[in-house]
Amino acid sequence: AQSVTQLDSHVSVSEGTPVLLRCNYSSSYSPSLFWYVQHPNKGLQLLLKYTSAATLVKGINGFEAEFKKSETSFHLTKPSAHMSDAAEYFCAANAGGTSYGKLTFGQGTILTVHP
Amino acid sequence: SAVISQKPSRDICQRGTSLTIQCQVDSQVTMMFWYRQQPGQSLTLIATANQGSEATYESGFVIDKFPISRPNLTFSTLTVSNMSPEDSSIYLCSVAGGRRGTGELFFGEGSRLTVL
Numbered sequence: 603a604q605s606v607t608q609l610d611s612h613v614s615v616s617e618g619t620p621v622l623l624r625c626n627y628s629s630s631y632s633p634s635l636f637w638y639v640q641h642p643n644k645g646l647q648l649l650l651k652y653t654s655a656a657t658l659v660k661g662i663n664g665f666e667a668e669f670k671k672s673e674t675s676f677h678l679t680k681p682s683a684h685m686s687d688a689a690e691y692f693c694a695a696n697a698g699g700t701s702y703g704k705l706t707f708g709q710g711t712i713l714t715v716h717p
Numbered sequence: 718s719a720v721i722s723q724k725p726s727r728d729i730c731q732r733g734t735s736l737t738i739q740c741q742v743d744s745q746v747t748m749m750f751w752y753r754q755q756p757g758q759s760l761t762l763i764a765t766a767n768q769g770s771e772a773t774y775e776s777g778f779v780i781d782k783f784p785i786s787r788p789n790l791t792f793s794t795l796t797v798s799n800m801s802p803e804d805s806s807i808y809l810c811s812v813a814g815g816r817r818g819t820g821e822l823f824f825g826e827g828s829r830l831t832v833l
Contacts, residue, residue: 643829644826648814
């Protein structure tokens with residue numbers, strides 16, 4: 603069975619400071635991993651994905667994530683937070699194969715950015 | 718990435734009624750996926766809809782409660798039947814992007830249902 607755990611339900615940062623959103627996964631397979639962002643009253647937007655190529659993945663809006671197999675982690679980072687980054691972020695995994703299209707999502711992390 | 722349009726974007730419904738959500742994609746896709754996001758919760762897959770065949774439902778979801786149609790390669794509907802307040806959720810339509818096996822999904826903006 604596959605599971606995704608986001609270690610923080612809420613993260614609060616000041617504008618201009620670094621962002622770290624933590625995600626751990628558990629899977630019997632080598633999963634594909636994703637980060638999505640959901641702004642209020644909006645759908646989910648794909649930020650970035652890891653699919654067994656480079657372990658450091660760059661996404662949109664300055665976000666990046668590093669896949670660490672030894673730690674089963676896929677943490678999302680950004681060097682400098684912007685007010686527009688305030689949103690909910692979801693980490694997700696896909697085991698591929700017969701699970702194609704089925705994403706297992708973490709519980710979400712709400713990011714608050716203070717001026 | 719695909720452009721996915723959902724209708725309605727939000728609705729307020731009475732207990733015991735049913736509501737059909739429409740999902741239109743701007744390109745032909747083999748599979749479409751319906752997810753539910755309950756208030757303050759993460760996303761859960763309801764079912765996978767293939768054109769020309771019965772939808773495949775995940776554990777805990779049944780066809781009588783969530784009937785799905787998939788009449789062509791660009792359109793699908795999800796009906797939430799005999800609604801109760803527990804069905805108040807965001808329902809999201811999604812399609813797969815990328816090469817098979819990478820599995821990222823693209824989502825519509827969701828249909829926000831409140832059941833009174």
